[in-house]
Amino acid sequence: MYSEKLASAENIALCSLTQNRYREEDYLMLSGIQHFTFCRRQWALIHIEQQWNENLRTVEGAIFHKKAHDGYSAEKRKDVMISRGMPVFSPSLGVNGICDIVEFHRDDRRGIPLHGREGRYLVYPVEYKKGQPKEDEADILQLVAQAMCLEEMLECEISKGYLYYGEIRRRIEIQLGKGLRQQVREAFEEMHRYYERRYTPKVKRTKACNACSLKDLCLPRLMKNPSAKEYISKRIEEEKED
Numbered sequence: 224m225y226s227e228k229l230a231s232a233e234n235i236a237l238c239s240l241t242q243n244r245y246r247e248e249d250y251l252m253l254s255g256i257q258h259f260t261f262c263r264r265q266w267a268l269i270h271i272e273q274q275w276n277e278n279l280r281t282v283e284g285a286i287f288h289k290k291a292h293d294g295y296s297a298e299k300r301k302d303v304m305i306s307r308g309m310p311v312f313s314p315s316l317g318v319n320g321i322c323d324i325v326e327f328h329r330d331d332r333r334g335i336p337l338h339g340r341e342g343r344y345l346v347y348p349v350e351y352k353k354g355q356p357k358e359d360e361a362d363i364l365q366l367v368a369q370a371m372c373l374e375e376m377l378e379c380e381i382s383k384g385y386l387y388y389g390e391i392r393r394r395i396e397i398q399l400g401k402g403l404r405q406q407v408r409e410a411f412e413e414m415h416r417y418y419e420r421r422y423t424p425k426v427k428r429t430k431a432c433n434a435c436s437l438k439d440l441c442l443p444r445l446m447k448n449p450s451a452k453e454y455i456s457k458r459i460e461e462e463k464e465d
């Protein structure tokens with residue numbers, strides 16, 4: 224099923240070349256939007272400077288993800304078709320990536336036709352996460368970005384998607400509103416601007432730094448420039464101690 228859909232998606236992309244804003248060689252990794260939302264500097268260190276420092280959290284996350292999609296596969300359960308590891312892309316956002324799971328629910332009234340399949344289907348992306356729901360919107364924006372790619376590839380509208388969290392062992396429904404779509408567009412536009420300039424933002428310490436897999440590389444403590452006043456006071460204190 225995937226190859227048929229991908230072929231049709233490529234046709235759509237070719238037909239709408241005039242609307243395309245990014246060349247394929249300029250595509251960014253879709254999943255980078257999580258890093259960018261967490262910390263713009265972290266995203267730049269990973270995606271521009273190619274630095275990656277694995278900690279327990281990232282290793283466990285990678286293993287969990289590998290289980291969710293280990294290569295592309297598809298299966299059918301009653302009226303639902305499940306695609307695992309489906310590659311997606313968006314010429315207008317200038318990104319590509321892989322969806323953990325895309326579910327096609329048969330709905331002959333509201334759905335879209337799929338080549339070689341009887342009936343019509345609604346499309347829902349499902350993103351797997353090892354941990355639990357986060358305070359920031361990193362996971363939500365990644366899911367929305369996947370949905371926007373699928374909409375562009377399959378010429379459909381997607382009203383919702385799901386985030387499955389391993390720690391709570393259930394999925395959470397996410398409504399894909401205009402506001403979230405706008406946030407995704409703006410994030411990728413900013414990421415493209417950073418990438419074109421090869422720009423890595425300076426350290427901005429937040430509580431997120433404690434859980435950051437790159438904190439040893441980023442050196443937030445050392446790179447925090449003290450003011451002249453702080454520097455002089457510190458030196459006077461050090462001299463008194465001597």
Ligand code: SF4
Nearest residue numbers: 262265432435438441
């Ligand atoms: S340590 Fe903090 S500032 Fe540095 S990349 Fe991580 S989150 Fe960003």
